[in-house]
Amino acid sequence: MDDVFRALADPTRRSLLDELFKEDGQTLSALEARLPMTRFGVMKHLKLLEEAGLVVARRQGREKRHFLNAVPIQLIYDRWVSKYAAPWAATLSGLKLQLEERTMEKVFEIYIKTTPERLWEAITNKEMRAKYTFGIQLSSDWTPGSRYEALGGGHATSGLAAGSVVVEGENLEVDPPKRLVQSFRALWSDNVKSEGTTRVTWEIEQIADSCRLTVTHDELRENANPELYGGWPMILSGLKTLLETGEMLTTPGSLMYATDPASGA
Template identity: 45%
Template structure:
């Protein structure tokens, strides 16, 4: 994302206030945000569109509701470009405090990741649900008929199963929601939603992983999802996965 779009989005005080509101409580609907701003619903929606275009806000569907999330990645990129290296440890510590405060408000940790892919919604959907494609970029087969209520399995190539769950929502080629659980039945299941949106001539894929057990699990998925989705992006855009699986490389 070019920094000009970020600076333009931040230039308006209403948009900065909307980001502050999301910082206070992430994952709000348009109606909830409108209740905090004294202007017409359409005007608030237009401001949110500008923030989404700058990638400062991402969205995810929950049933009929559209939830808005603060996306700090563009701000982090600006920090990396203009803030001296000796400031980074202090800022990282502050970011960790912020995450813990947000989790205390929402109950359980949540991870949201947005990636832009030069493809079509249909091809992205197929890449997420076709076991012969998932094995190429994920080293696992995602096996299900993807009907609501059906089970699904995240199968290793040796036939073992690492994750099981149920299909909660399935609206090809735009939205897929599944539960994620340990095959042994240990612990509470988490939930993952894939929201596939046309974005001009490309696709915006938003992965939202909620109800994570703790900060340790969020850190784990925070490393896993970007690696898997980068490999997916490479496969769809070039026809080949990355030369080396990102999750196999040293951190």
């Protein structure tokens, strides 16, 4: 977190994050045009933001686009804010970044001290996944072209009936323990049902004794409902906590989706 705080301490770097907040996925040239500094200066600040995990750069054709990564900010929120805040505070502070973004592609990145095999298991194992996705049960045989579906746990505060399908889709690419690409059709509310089918890509890369996990949610409709993708920072924070400590992360947002404690999920 030291790198995150150092990156945020500079007003120029905060301005760059503000620009990506307004319009995600900008190129270096676009960002340079918005700030009163040289191209080299913008590159230097972007590099520091990337090293802190606050910006993720993705090459698309000949262009290199930069995406705001809310996961490090969510981790700070989880550590110092969520345990003291009322449930509604999450939508006013820690999740504000995600709730207001409106672009066609969202990229989230996090480093987890684990092995690729263990991380793959946490993504595909029904019991493990339920521990950081608010009790939602996801089932599949995880073969290319196979179907998957996620079932709600039926807690009174979730608004989801027990066994109701909240997400469904197809496993488009399955390459353990490196890459999983899935179509994603959200069904948990009328608001997200109207968004149609999008795509989620999980990419795992081993870095020394840790793994870099990048989750890309794309094929989103322009001005898509933020409810569709706003929960990823919290989910990835919970995944990191589970694999590194063996504990389940309790956040205000998780109260919305928690399953009945009696179910054991």
